Amino acid sequence: MKMKSKSLLSYYQENQFNPVPIDLGTESAWNDHVNKRKNLYEQHLSIPLSLLRERAVLEFGCCSGENAIVLAYNGARLTLVEPNEQVLPRLQSLFQSYGFEKQIDSLQSKTIESFTSNLQYDIVIAEGFLFTLPNRDDLLHKIIDFMAIDGFTIVSFNDRYGSLIEYVKRLILWRAYQIEGIRDEKGADALSFAKRLFEVDFNKISASRPFDVWWKDTLINRFLCADFLWSYKEIFPILDSCGCVFYSSSPQWSLLDHFRWYKKIIKASERNKRILEQWHTIFPYILTGVVSNPINSEPASEEIVSTVSKFIKKISDYTSELGGNIHTINYPREIYDYLDNIEHPEIKNFNQEMKNLFEAIQTNHLETLINAYHDSKTIRRLWGTPYQYLCFTRQ
Secondary structure, X not given: OOOOOOOHHHHHHHHOOOOOOOOOOOHHHHHHHHHHHHHHHHHHOOOOHHHXXXXXXXXXXXXXXXXHHHHHHOOOEEEEEOOOHHHHHHHHHHHHHHOOHHHEEEEEOOOOOOOOOOOOEEEXXXXXXXXXXXXXXXXHHHHHHOEEEEEXXXXXXXXXXXXXXXXXXXXXXXXXXXXXXOOOOOOHHHHHHHHHHHHHHHOOOOOOOOHHHHHHHHHOOOOOOHHHOEOHHHHHHHHHHOOEEEEEEEOOOOOOOXXXXXXXXXXXXXXXXXXXXXXXXXXXXXXXXXXXXXXXOOOXXXXXXXXXXXXXXXXXXXXXXXXXXXHHOOOOHHHHHHHHOOOOHXXXXXXXXXXXXHHHHOOOOHHHHHHHHHOOHHHHHOOOOXXXXXXXXXX
16 A cells, blocks of 8 residues: 555544544534533543643643543633644534634644653653554653643553454455456545445444544554554553552453452552553453453463564554455464353354464455455454553553
């Protein structure tokens, strides 16, 4: 796939689309959006929105402001940093229409690299893009410096392991393009194939954006490739070096404090380590989104984790260019054996369907491929855990 975009930002600008076009034009749409963001902050990330009144919030990459306006609605004082000037008129119009423009202390069309401030903020947010930047580790260090001592930082990222199912769907689509001879992955025929494969399944989830935007931002976006995936295993060493500790996540997968008496305190220096150990235990959930009993599960070995990473890298390489060699991509026996030992019927069904699906992918018959996917009832129902939120604070 030949693209001139050098960054996720330039990809959006050159293709002239907003990756999160959330319609707030009706009262029901507004209420639905507010409730979803409230659920994210309060139920998943454990940050009551009522505590944000008059608190200083710094948000990088706020896009056209649909998420930031919920913070303004709850009284936060906002510093908004958005390098894509195309979306700023929409942001300003949105805040004016709801009467929240005075909640914006500063609106700057800058990147994280160019932004400077002597202030510290109660909450720092970088949602939806940090993981795509080549110097993301350094920039994570930078945004942590803007966080107040008792503050929180929230980042989101495409998870290296939780993206497995999404990558398989991406692979199916690109294989269909290859068999059918479609060379323009952004054309009408390409979109039509994507709808034929995935639109019915997509319409069953509670998505905030239309299918064609998801297709453009996920299935054919080269910035959703292995180089731009991130994971807790990569992020936690950065947190350790900055004296920061895990606070919460979405999805909520940590069981560290569950069923524990509050007086049994885990030292901050041990917290990140213990949480990563749990991450290995709930690895089947990370891959599939299926909740199984972690108490009876063996932690995923480093070999299994590495195998999944390499498998996704192969898929990524194939979907980076039309005409790749599909015969280099097979469902790894190590992953099959690992999931086959999980005593959960849905995971077993998923595992067998993956095996069958990859046999169909190797054929040169389009209808065989499409039918194999449509017959994969468990895979079609699951989405894995591709998009993760991480909230952390200082020790």
